[in-house]
Amino acid sequence: MNDQNTTTTPATPAATQLPPDSPVRARILEAARTVRNTTPLAQSVTNFVTVNFVANAQLAAGGTAAMSYLPDDVLATAEICNASYINVGTLQPYFREAFPEIARGFKRLGHPWVLDPVAAGIGDTRTAILTAFRDTPPTVVRGNASEIITLATMWGLGAPFDKAYDGAAAASNADSNADGTDGHAAHGAAEATDVDITANRPQGVESVDDVDSARDAAVALARFIGGAVAVSGAVDLVTDGTTVYRLPGGSEYMTKITGAGCSLGGVVGTYLAVADPLTAALGASALYNQAGSAAGRKAHGPGSFQVEFLDALWATTPEQIAAAPITVESAR
Numbered sequence: 001m002n003d004q005n006t007t008t009t010p011a012t013p014a015a016t017q018l019p020p021d022s023p024v025r026a027r028i029l030e031a032a033r034t035v036r037n038t039t040p041l042a043q044s045v046t047n048f049v050t051v052n053f054v055a056n057a058q059l060a061a062g063g064t065a066a067m068s069y070l071p072d073d074v075l076a077t078a079e080i081c082n083a084s085y086i087n088v089g090t091l092q093p094y095f096r097e098a099f100p101e102i103a104r105g106f107k108r109l110g111h112p113w114v115l116d117p118v119a120a121g122i123g124d125t126r127t128a129i130l131t132a133f134r135d136t137p138p139t140v141v142r143g144n145a146s147e148i149i150t151l152a153t154m155w156g157l158g159a160p161f162d163k164a165y166d167g168a169a170a171a172s173n174a175d176s177n178a179d180g181t182d183g184h185a186a187h188g189a190a191e192a193t194d195v196d197i198t199a200n201r202p203q204g205v206e207s208v209d210d211v212d213s214a215r216d217a218a219v220a221l222a223r224f225i226g227g228a229v230a231v232s233g234a235v236d237l238v239t240d241g242t243t244v245y246r247l248p249g250g251s252e253y254m255t256k257i258t259g260a261g262c263s264l265g266g267v268v269g270t271y272l273a274v275a276d277p278l279t280a281a282l283g284a285s286a287l288y289n290q291a292g293s294a295a296g297r298k299a300h301g302p303g304s305f306q307v308e309f310l311d312a313l314w315a316t317t318p319e320q321i322a323a324a325p326i327t328v329e330s331a332r
């Protein structure tokens, strides 16, 4: 029927192992060593469910923690740390103004930050906050697949995102956002008004999509923010909009404790305090996979997993982090 269409785009570009001597691994190693040697502070404005676990994970990973909730306090703390983490999991009425005010302050200060768009697509207040971040974007977005798809949809970055990877769609998203690292500034108001942002919204805080479904959305988001995006799941996906990295490992127990994802966001913040966005996203994800696998082998259930996991975060060496299994493919 379509004779010209003999060169159909393959379902996914070929993936290869990231070689041991890759400069990307060298940067991860350097970042992990710097975290261990300098105990960087990364501030968090995070949900009330997992706040303690986020702080403990940052400490076990080699950093330090400070939790803060009022804009003046957050912005004063931003002046004494190199990166912050914002997680919109549990909202309070004042957050509707406070979060955009904090993000504007970060932009003014040139302060790098990580966004965890927990439960994106649920509720008008959360949608208003996440939509506002489009004008003052984060340096790294970390979330589960449904959250990443919903955020990219909300920001009008090419939705609807196909469930299966579609190289042509990714390329057209790239065209509409390929205006350099400051793509968000050149892009007009969200064209998302006629798009259903509830189609991929998570089930509460749980993803309803697999990681691969979020590939195009992650690539589009990374290009838009000029930073990196980390999608978590059984095999994590990290991208800077040019290259897609996949990181297996971890443990199914991570889905049976609360805050594996939230604390990963906090530890991405720890790494972002000492490294570029891609290295931060890769380094923290590699650490989580290595530590999660080690803890999973020792744990007897979710309770002992939490304890083993904190110990494993502490025990995992920079060399083990940099040697984590990672595959690499072109984002196209």
Ligand SMILES: Nc1ncnc2c1ncn2[C@@H]1O[C@H](COP(=O)(O)OP(=O)(O)OP(=O)(O)O)[C@@H](O)[C@H]1O
Pocket (backbone or CB within 6 Å): 118, 143, 144, 205, 206, 207, 232, 233, 234, 235, 236, 249, 250, 251, 252, 254, 255, 257, 258, 259, 260, 261, 262, 263, 264, 285, 288, 289, 292
């Ligand atoms: N099935 C799995 N097998 C192995 N590791 C997993 C699995 N699912 C998630 N993980 C790991 O758990 C961590 C958190 O990812 P997850 O996708 O559960 O985040 P999340 O849904 O945002 O979590 P939460 O909101 O509960 O904090 C990541 O390091 C990820 O690699």
Ligand SMILES: Cc1ncsc1CCO
Pocket (backbone or CB within 6 Å): 047, 049, 050, 089, 090, 118, 205, 258, 259, 261, 262
């Ligand atoms: C359970 C829960 N509810 C709001 S935030 C949160 C932590 C996991 O994301």
Ligand SMILES: [Mg+2]
Pocket (backbone or CB within 6 Å): 118, 143, 144, 205, 261, 262
């Ligand atoms: Mg989450």
